[in-house]
Amino acid sequence: MGYIDLHTHTLESDGVYSPLNLIGMAEKENITHLAITDHNRILQNIDELRNKFCDMELISGSEISSQYYTTDGEKKEIHIVGLFLKHTRQLQSFLTQNRDDGTERINAMLQKLAECGIDLDCNSFTKFRELYYPERCHIGRPQLAEIIMKKGFTKTVDEAMDIYIGDYGEKIAYVPSDFNYAEIKNVVNMIHGASGIAILAHPMSYKLTYEETEKLIEHFAYIGGDGMEVLYGGYGDEMRRQLKQLADKYSLLESCGSDYHGNRVADRLNHCFPASYLERLRDRCLYYK
Numbered sequence: 310m311g312y313i314d315l316h317t318h319t320l321e322s323d324g325v326y327s328p329l330n331l332i333g334m335a336e337k338e339n340i341t342h343l344a345i346t347d348h349n350r351i352l353q354n355i356d357e358l359r360n361k362f363c364d365m366e367l368i369s370g371s372e373i374s375s376q377y378y379t380t381d382g383e384k385k386e387i388h389i390v391g392l393f394l395k396h397t398r399q400l401q402s403f404l405t406q407n408r409d410d411g412t413e414r415i416n417a418m419l420q421k422l423a424e425c426g427i428d429l430d431c432n433s434f435t436k437f438r439e440l441y442y443p444e445r446c447h448i449g450r451p452q453l454a455e456i457i458m459k460k461g462f463t464k465t466v467d468e469a470m471d472i473y474i475g476d477y478g479e480k481i482a483y484v485p486s487d488f489n490y491a492e493i494k495n496v497v498n499m500i501h502g503a504s505g506i507a508i509l510a511h512p513m514s515y516k517l518t519y520e521e522t523e524k525l526i527e528h529f530a531y532i533g534g535d536g537m538e539v540l541y542g543g544y545g546d547e548m549r550r551q552l553k554q555l556a557d558k559y560s561l562l563e564s565c566g567s568d569y570h571g572n573r574v575a576d577r578l579n580h581c582f583p584a585s586y587l588e589r590l591r592d593r594c595l596y597y598k
Contacts, residue, residue, distance in 0.1 A: 312338075312342075312579055312581050313340065313341070313342040313586065314342075314343055314344070314566060314567050314569070314582065315343075315344040315346070315368065315390070315392060315508070315590075316346050316538065316541075316542075316567060316568045317346060317569045318346065318348070318569065319345060319347055320445055320446070321352065321446050321447070322347035322348040322447045322449075323347075323450075323570060324570045325570060325572045326571050328352055328354070328358060331569075331571075332358060332362055334578060335579075336364075338578045339579060340365070340578060340579055341365055341366065341584070342366040342368065342584060342587050343365060343366070343367055343368065344367075344369075344370040344392055345367070346372040346391075346392075346566075347371065348371075348373075348408075349371065349372075349373055349404050349407050350371060350404060350408070351369060351371045351394055351396060352369065353396075355369050368393060369393065369394045370390060370393075370505075371391050371404060372510060373389050373491075373496050373499075373500070374386055374387075374388055374407060375491055375496040376489060376490045377492075377525065379521055380521065385515055385525075386486065388510040388511070389493070389497065389507050390509075391506070391507060391508075392506050393504065393506060393590075393591070393594045394500065394503045394504070394505040395504045395505070396503075397502070397503050399502065399503070400499060400502070400503040407490055409490075411448060412434045413487075415434040415449075418474055418484050419431065419433065419453075421483075421484065422457070422473065422474075422482045424482075425473075425481055425482060427457060427482070428460075429456055437453075437456075441456055450470065450475070451466065451570060453474055454474060457469035466572045466573060466574075467573055493529070493532065494532040497529075497534055498533070501596075505594070506535040506590060506597070507533070508534075508535065508536045508537060508562075508564045509525075510566075510568075511538055511541050511543065511544075511568065512537055512538065512552060512555075513544060513548055513552065514543070522555075526556075526559055529559075529561070530560065530561055534561065535561070536562030536563060536593070537552065537556055537562075538563075538565070538566055539553050539565070540580070540586070541566060541568065542568050542577070543575065562586075562590055563586055565580070567580055
């Protein structure tokens, strides 16, 4: 019996491994249906990879950033996973425009890190890229955290995030993003325009109260969202139970994903998510063909 994973990342965005290596790892983990969902990107050579890995279904996807306002008027960056996407010119243009290269944010965090004694041998995004990641398409906080760890300032990438640059924890050198992503409804419409389905990613991870999380889910359903991640790699049984109740309440399909990046303590690919979830999601695609 094979398993599915509908939320993974490669070095095309903020993951560690190339698409080729990630697929090979997934194959060894008995995953038979895999979606590569890099941030605001869509895998260009997926047909070539499909020919190489004939026994695995590779699903074209993207984790797309969007802008959402809470009932208190607070702007939140919300991630929508598009699955079964067609590679249209319109989608490519949209994703390119909806992509923050992180230059200003990394510059600001490097400065803050230096002020608190974290010397990474560089003082700018350009130097950081040249020194550590000259071949990466995207550089973000996971890469910054990785170098903080490698320089010996923390023991793990997770610790570097928690203490210095993550959304949670001490956040000593954290700098929020001021990039204006597309409105959440526009992202859902773009996904549907590319014959895909729109999945609300990790609903419990946006630093919202339970009530505000439910309002987000309700709004997502109202604007035409198709499903939400219920079986998510980072959530335990109780959280998954709560999410299933909300998915049922708002008639959203359940999706499954590890959100695998390859550099976090709890990262693993195979969470034994059954293929039955995939078939329900695939059936929804018929609405947008």
